[in-house]
Amino acid sequence: MIPAPEFASFTPPRRILMGPGPSDVYPEVLAAQARPTVGHLDPLFIGMMDELRSLLQYAFQTENPMTLAVSAPGSAGMETCFVNLLEPGDTVLVCRNGVFGERMRQNVERCGATAIVLDFPWGEPVDPAQVEAALQQHPQVHFLAFVHAETSTGALSDAQALCALAQQYDCLSIVDAVTSLGGVELRVDAWGIDAIYSGSQKCLSCVPGLSPVSFSPRAVARMQSRTRPVQSWFLDQSLVMGYWSGSAKRSYHHTAPVNALYALHESLRLLASEGLEQAWQRHAAMHQELKAGLEALGLSFVVKEAHRLPQLNSIWIPAGVDDAAVRSRLLQDYNLEIGAGLGDLAGKAWRIGLMGYGARRENIALCLKALSDVFRT
Amino acid sequence: MIPAPEFASFTPPRRILMGPGPSDVYPEVLAAQARPTVGHLDPLFIGMMDELRSLLQYAFQTENPMTLAVSAPGSAGMETCFVNLLEPGDTVLVCRNGVFGERMRQNVERCGATAIVLDFPWGEPVDPAQVEAALQQHPQVHFLAFVHAETSTGALSDAQALCALAQQYDCLSIVDAVTSLGGVELRVDAWGIDAIYSGSQKCLSCVPGLSPVSFSPRAVARMQSRTRPVQSWFLDQSLVMGYWSGSAKRSYHHTAPVNALYALHESLRLLASEGLEQAWQRHAAMHQELKAGLEALGLSFVVKEAHRLPQLNSIWIPAGVDDAAVRSRLLQDYNLEIGAGLGDLAGKAWRIGLMGYGARRENIALCLKALSDVFRT
Secondary structure, X not given: OOOOOOOOOOOOXXXXXEOOOOOXXXXXXXXXXXXXXXXXOOHHHHHHHHHHHHHHHHHHOOOOOEEEEEOOOHHHHHHHHHHHHOOOOOEEEEEEOOHHHHHHHHHHHHOOOEEEEEEOOOOOOOOHHHHHHHHHHOOOOOEXXXXXXXXXXXXXXXHHHHHHHHHHOOOEEEEEOOOOOOOOOOOHHHHOOOEEEOXXXXXXXXXXXXXXXXXXXXXXXXXXXXXXXXXXXXXOHHHHHHHHOOOOOOOOOOOOOHHHHHHHHHHXXXXXXXXXXXHHHHHHHHHHHHHHHHHHOOOOEOOOHHHEOOXXXXXXXXXXXXXXXXXXXXXXXXXXXXXXXXXXXXXXXXXXXXXXXXXXXXXXXXXHHHHHXXXXX | OOOOOOOXXXXXXXXXXXXXXXXXXXXXXXXXHOOOOOOOOOHHHHHHHHHHHHHHHHHHOOOOOEEEEEOOOHHHHHHHHHHHHOOOOOEEEEEEOOHXXXXXHHHHHHOOOEEEEEEOOOOOOOOHHHHHHHHHHOOXXXXXXXXXXXXXXXXXXXHHHHHHHHHHOOOEEEEEOOOOOOOOOOOHHHHOOOEEEOOOOOOOOXXXXXXXXXXXXXXXXXXXXXXXXXXXOOOOHHHHHHHXXXXXXXXXXXXXXXXXXXXXXXXXHHHHHHOHHHHHHHHHHHHHXXXXXXXXXXXXXXXXXXXXXXXXXXXXXXXXXXXXXXXXXXXXXXXXXXXXXXXXXXXOEEEEEOOHHHOOHHHHHHHHHHHHHHHHO
16 A cells, blocks of 8 residues: 555645736635535535526626536636537637637647637737738638636726727627636627636636636527537536526436535626626726826736736836745735736736635735835835 | 526435546535635645645556646546547557447547547446457457446446457557546556546545546657647646646646646545545445345346446336436435436436445435335336
């Protein structure tokens, strides 16, 4: 026998999470998650799942019946959209202005489809004029994929304009809303979004591990007219919906992550209780406070003001400052996590998140004071 | 605006979970899961991940470095094994003696590989003699896939003998240990298992949503010699291992389900503290007590004694008894969940789980008394 290792129970400190996610989790969400596990076919749990779908529809502002939470993180939500919609031979226009546009390209190619990539500088939004030119140039394109809120840079793209172009050029839109859902304006039905995915651990302030998704009737029709099975059994929506569908008779697909779904239900309930527009306004207001403080410390933003995400603030690391040493001191001395740069911005920028429950004045005060202290000494 | 729904926080009752999973969760695990969320790149969390790998290696009885938890349920663990190992053109011998062997076949085909299916009656184990004959007959087979503990029937197959055959015929073995891990003898290294997946919500008594997996050096070599990328980005082990690898410098792949991993760490810690062999013995002993009581009630088992899983007891529903009505009364009047039949056994059998923390005398006493009461009235 390989001998049993002996470890103590893991007791993490209380960190203040101001990175790019996971964000600070609502205390009510942690409490909800710890409630007793019930069976995934228990009638009481099925009732909760019905409520959860209504709450997801509210957060997405959609009446799409195919609205649910994938039982895995946001990158599985991304994959869910691509594998269910694409077939070999399809062509997708992928807008790339950060890490997650590139990840979309990789998903497209792993589906055996073709990606036409339209590049934009890191830190800038996707430009609808260039997208329209590309759609005119490539009539074989039937999908437009872009990231609403680029978590790697903090840039916000105009999802409404881009989805209108998709409709105009007879494309289905696939939208990454991992960091946008709950933090900035997002209206799935009004904007005509066809497939959208998000994550539980950003502006919803739930624990990480789940990915809300929603598909328009146009997207569902596309899935139903597939000529070959979805390459992923686990993410195949035609199977998953047997469990998530509204009827009382739900069929087993996989064992739902019961306690994580309690947590998502609670976080969405808190969002609905605050009100979606109020949450958008709170993120905007808290961003203004953080911005004023950061600029007073002499820090400057990566993204121009017009396209800046309130919930993800990318700032240039000042010359001569040791990136890792600062983040390490913030963590050790203040229990404060801010995010490192990712991809092209690694070592050059920090990412300060103001997401969900984390978008509040106490966090901003701590962050500004801690940065100020660390810069001085 | 679509208006905000108003729902109360979900407060589930305390059920006694004696179905096929999720099983009763250790109270310590629920408490661990509710601890504060930290970042997935926090040095303290990375330390916990190192411990978690050691604990998984202990539970699997393996020294495989590629031992980790997939951030999704057991069916994603199954898919992880198939998509990372198979390429189009490969042929897999799939042993099918229940629902999960059939799911393996579907995974094989969705990878563009060929499945040769060897069928065994539901409730019976996989027969090594027939497997050997098939391996002799089909020299193009390079993978042998089977379910160690069939959750849909309660039958235990001889994984040691089957993996020895796989090695003898130059095949890689792919083993479903969703219901076996922690409940019956299982030795990955000693038995020469190449790829194995399990679930958090069976005999580990953790919350549902994670899938422990392990790959032998032979399996890793196979992955490294692939000629084309893994079709799933999310499950691609060559990317995932950048985060799970032992070095201090871990790279971001996806946001780990932080709190669920606290829970898994705690459940494996409790298993290590009890001792793996002691846990196997406890499952066997509790099964004997349940069996005596069920037989005293006139109930009989689906699976012959020699191949019966202690942790999953399939019993025939007595003639004239209303399946759904009995399960519903157990749930409503006793807060007791037992499992319905699945697939071929739907409406014909019940599945009574004695898994992990659920394999204890209090649960057995409740189950026997409740069944006895419900049968009488």
